[in-house]
Amino acid sequence: MSASWHRRVFRWFSHPGIQAWTLLGPGMFWLIVFFLVPILIMLAYSFMPRGIYGGVDPGFTLEHYARFFDPLYLDVLQRTFLWSVACTVVCLLLGYPVAYLIARPGRWRHLLLLLVVLPFWTSFLVRTFAMIFLLRDTGLINDWLLRLGLTREPLTILYTPAAVMVGLVYGFLPFMILPVYASLEKLDSSLLEAAEVLGARPSARFWRVTLPLSMPGVIAGSLLVFIPALGSFLTPDLLGGGKQMMIGNLVQNQFSAARNWPFGSAASFIVMVLVLVAVLIYLRIRHREPAGALL
Amino acid sequence: MSTATPSPPVVQFIRVTKSFGEIKALNDISFEIYAGEFFSLLGPSGCGKTTTLRLLAGLEQPDEGSGEIRLLGRTVNQARPYERPLSMVFQNYALFPHLSVARNVAFGLEQRKTSRAEIDQRVKRALEMVRLDPDLFGRRMPGQLSGGQRQRVALARALVLEPAILLLDEPLGAIDLKLRKDMQLELKALNKQLGTTFIYVTHDQEEALTMSDRIGVMENARLAQLGTPAEVYENPRTAFVATFIGESNFFQGHATKDSRGEWTARGPGLSFRVPDNPQLENGSEVRVAVRPEWMDLCRPDEVPGAENAVIGTIGDIIYLGETIHVVVSVPQVGKVKVAVRNEGQLLKPLAWKRGEPVAVVWLPEECQVLEAG
DSSP states (O other): OHHHHHHHHHHHHTSHHHHHHHHHHHHHHHHIIIIIHHHHHHHHHTTSOBOTTSSBOSSOOOHHHHHHTSHHHHHHHHHHHHHHHHHHHHHHHHHHHHHHHHHSSSTTHHHHHHHHHGGGGSOHHHHHHHHHHHHSTTSHHHHHHHHTTSOSSOOOOTTSHHHHHHHHHHHHHHHHHHHHHHHHHHSOHHHHHHHHHTTOOHHHHIIIIIHHHHHHHHHHHHHHHHHHHHTOOHHHHHTSTTSSOOHHHHHHHHHTTTOOHHHHHHHHHHHHHHHHHHHHHHHHHHHHSOGGGGO | OOSOOOSOOSEEEEEEEEEETTEEEEEEEEEEEOTTOEEEEEOOTTSSHHHHHHHHHTSSOOOTTOOEEEETTEEOTTOOGGGSSEEEEOTTOOOOTTSOHHHHHHHHHHHTTOOHHHHHHHHHHHHHHTTOOHHHHTTOOGGGSOHHHHHHHHHHHHHTTOOSEEEEESTTTTSOHHHHHHHHHHHHHHHHHHOOEEEEEESOHHHHHHHOSEEEEEETTEEEEEEOHHHHHHSOSSHHHHHHSSOOEEEEEEEEEOTTSOEEEEETTEEEEEOOOTTOOTTOEEEEEEOGGGOEEEOGGGOOTTSEEEEEEEEEEEEOSSEEEEEEEETTTEEEEEEEEOOOTTTSOOSOOTTOEEEEEEOGGGOEEOOOO
């Protein structure tokens, strides 16, 4: 009897539709409860009047969205975009050569890959504090500069935009290196040989073959750096000294110190929509190129 | 070829050795290839034929201080691939997946700073040469092509550069039989029509025999034999060549010279006459190969006096269409394979049956004396 019960359950599970839902179910449940629902709550809050002691009062208003278009906040938005773009570009320029080196066949590949992911073994917060010790006036970098006689006075690095940029690039570099490495590692070496036999010098070979074929990795890496960079708040807070806000700081501030949840929600939503639009435009541009580039 | 070529060789390999770590992929190889030749490198996998091609292309360098590679008379040991007067068709075609067919073919010309108008014209011509309609295929991506079409694009991409030397690395390996036969003839025709020197790597002996002016048979990092297809087939120097190209029966014995100056070899269970050969010495071991299709069968009591013969019993009879292979078991010698022409089993059925006694006969001149070792 138990055997037939097993068989019935088994038959039920082997139905393609049921199977799909069984596989999707747990993940879907998680995303709905912990991602979709909070986002919908935030969306609702962003249209509601602010409560006197935090939270929201019942009602409908567009004032939070209107308020965001104050030059003060637009400035924050602009800075956030510029810094995120700069961070992405710097990560690409620094990360591509590293990925290229790792992807070359050799004994060191696994060690180098390990080094790339090694920072993840420590919490981001701890690593950011470590950066403070490096960058501050009496920190390691200034110590070396003074000893080598390159400067007479300690350079002020900490609590400047440069420090924020150093921190952002440091934090997100592995997210650029890994996808670029993955696409370079897949590159068929006979294509490079073919290019050379057909007359391509090393530089032409890189620009005409290697780079175009590693574009999927470059795109993935850029998105993986750009999007979290837009939302960063820890780095500008700790390394920038909170002097120049990014959107992340603004949102965090509204939810904590300012106790203005609706405005924080509205700011979040505006950034979310902007990111979505930027990514869609980006993908659309890539899509127009020959199909191979997306694979 | 046997016709004396006055022009200097296009390719010269002079005592070239190439090692990968401890393993010698090429061991002291020397050969020359002349302008316009269709030259094949033939051998089993791992024999060094692809390494030879890669050395020619500049994708590998010969060992430090070992020999010399010359292309068009110029030493190129250290020259990069893009500095060499050649082009190559890769085994997997190596088409650029992100470029259209036309851009793939244009790739080499673009590196040579050719004008746009000339590129367009030459790309069109090259595609037509390999029988691909430029208007139909030019814009397609490599991923949208069949294996045969990709092979043609790879060929067009190499030929459009009008190289002095074209290297082909088993380009027909991945194509089905019918198309392969067609492409063999087309390649041969292109070689003659363009005057380009073709150097062709293959492990398919039939392909090499069909297409080549000369064949270099490779074995274990060495060149086992170099010659025209007929020379290599009809006078193999070693047992390896005799078995790798076609099939052979082997006989061995000790050679003795009689009073008339004729050589006879005697071994366990057999005795056969051998044509005069500088390698032969009184009492020395001699090994010969005889092609199955050069042998004949007759009744043991009807052996012609002038022929060599071994007596045995008929074993398997294998029907192959054009020929029928008869395997004869000869005591102390082993199995001897004889290929009999099929003259129609309905009208002229084979006169032999399994288990019957039979003599295998062949002329002394049909013995190919092999080098020792």
